[in-house]
Amino acid sequence: MEHKIAIIGLGYVGLPLAVEFAKKYKVVGFDINDERVNQLNNGHDYTLEVGDADLARVLTKGSEIGLRLSSNVDDIRDSNIYIVTVPTPVDRNNRPILKPLIKASETVGKILKAKDIVIYESTVYPGVTEDECVPVLEKFSGLKFNEDFFCGYSPERINPGDKTHTVANIKKVTSGSTPEIGKVVDELYKSIIVAGTHLAPTIKVAEASKVIENAQRDVNIAFVNELAIIFNKLGVDTHDVLEAAATKWNFLYFKPGLVGGHCIGVDPFYLAQKAQEVGYHSEIILAGRRLNDSMGDYIATEILKFMVKKDITVKNAKVLMLGITFKENCPDIRNTKAIDVYKSLGQYGMQIEVYDPWANFEEVKAEYEIQMIPELGANYDAIIHVVAHKEFKDIDFNRLKSNKGVIYDVKGALSKNIIDKRL
Template identity: 80%
Template sequence: MKNKITIIGLGYVGLPLAVEFAKKYNVVGFDINHSRVSELNSGHDYTLEVSDSDLKNVLKNTEKSGLKLTNNVNDIKDSNIFIVTVPTPVDRNNRPILSPLIKASETVGNVLKPNDIVIYESTVYPGVTEDECVPILEKYSSLKFNTDFFCGYSPERINPGDKTHTVANIKKVTSGSTLEVGKIVDELYKSIITAGTHLAPTIKVAEASKVIENAQRDVNIAFVNELAIIFNKLGIDTHDVLEAAATKWNFLHFKPGLVGGHCIGVDPFYLAQKAQEVGYHSEIILAGRRLNDSMGDYIATEILKLMVKKDIKVKKAKVLMLGITFKENCPDIRNTKAIDVYTSLKQYDMSIDVYDPWADFKEVKDEYGIELISQIENNYDVIIHVVAHSEFLNINYKKIKSHNGVVYDVKGVLSKNVIDERL
């Protein structure tokens, strides 16, 4: 039987996956956001994960391949493989929000047929697919799991803004609810993933493998952030220390900075929540999260110290923040920790301009209440290099700062002769 695939969710994960599958299969991309579907059907992806040319090419449907984009559930009824790629955020208390996953499961359950396979890619703690999603699929389809329909889990490994490590170029972990289904899921992904696949023995193993990837990275960055705080007190440049240490072959070269976004800044809480449910209170994972979440306030405090040292009046100080997205060369503002720096400094009644050529003006206004500036002015008392967009490397910092102004480099990539201090 020729596979017809439906991708549920057309964001940073779902759209690139849908486009890749559509090069070989008939694919339906489904999203409840009507404006998102309309934008994509016009041939443009505002996330910039897929180029306009690639998108337009797969929208030209043929008998064997192509992509149809829709928000109409009727358009997905004849698919036999459903891949769920909806977000899995946390609430303000850092508790997992599974409602997007539950709603997507309800949607799929309503159209599920015998022998269909439902594959989840959303990052979750071990057990969510079989313990939370499967009962919903059974309820809405009136079918029996592993008898009438089957499931798989293949965690997403999208790196927003990265044009080198794209969907096809990143090795994919796969799994299935039975051994046979695992092999089917593995072969499906193997047909589009040039980097190869790794078939995990169970869905829970695959779920766990994903959530620890980001937790491990979070802890490593937290360690380096702690080093930055210590070395700053000792009057030592952290980046110089890391450069020296990295000459050893097995040194892990992480850099200090703000850790936000929809993955690293969120996923550790999923694992910690599940650990708590089974009676274990996470020590290292949550400690790393707390430290990384405190870095916005720490950076703001260091900037205030520099201002005092240079006799710059704090109240009404003219400040330029370069960057609001969660990472460089990417328009994604979800869970950005740049906002922590802004909020910390704003309480001192500073006049803060935020400039980010990658971010969407309306999205930033709606999400954070900040009006981005479209052009950098001059005579800033403080300039904070928050996000390492390529464009910021070419700015003449000496020209746009005041005579006694401060330049603080959060990312540690600017030339030392233009900055006063770096994290």
């Protein structure tokens, strides 16, 4: 069978995947956001996951192998493999929002044909593909699951901003709704994934494997964050402790910090929600998330105490926050925990300026109502190194701060000779 692939969703996950597949197959990238599609057709990806040159190499307007981008559903009608890569966020109460996934399933269901395969990559709790998405596909297509059409699940493992662990270089978990379809899905991904694939026995196993990856990392960082709180009270430098402990061969070296983003800061809630539905209240997973969610307030309090200790007037103090994205060297501001530090400090009447050369000014303004500064000022009473962007390594901090100004390093990435305190 000739594979004609449609990628549904052209964000941080969908676009890199579409580009990789387009090197070997005829691919149509579909997104309901006209502005996003137009931008990509003009040769630029604002997420910076795909370089302009790489995008230009695969873009095509013809019927040959390559990538075509569209917001018109008619352009994906003749596809026989649909890969759904839409986001799966949580609401303000941390409950899973499946609406984007359901809407994407409706779109695909309306054009689904016999023998087509629908593969989901969006992070979900075990059972979502078969229990939530398949009924939508059946309803809108009038076809029967595992008789007329089939499904697969292959969890995304994109690490935004990472130019080493790209799509092709990360081992891919695959699965199918039948053993035979599992092999088809596995072979499809194996054709583009240099790192290889792992065929899971069922879709639910593949779904579960993804959601525990980030839950595990979240719990590990929560443990180190708790250690940081304890060691700060004891007057011990947490990073020095971790460096010493890391000399043992089996020590897991995680660093304290803010844990946000669209994956680690969200996925644990998906697993906890499903656990609750089957009668189990998660202890460790939710405890880790609660602690990590509290770190913004903790950091703000630590900065406040240090300012008071140095006899800096808190009200109307001039404060600089370096970084607003959820991680370093990446423009992604989704679910960034840097905003927690900003809001907490703002409660004390401080005048906070945010500088981030990676974040989009308009996006930050629209999402968080923050007007970032285009260039650094001077005479700051407090400077907070929130995100370890590479551009911040060469900053002359002494030029920026006031005489009594304090420098707080959230990431522990600056020289100890520069800073006053670190998490």
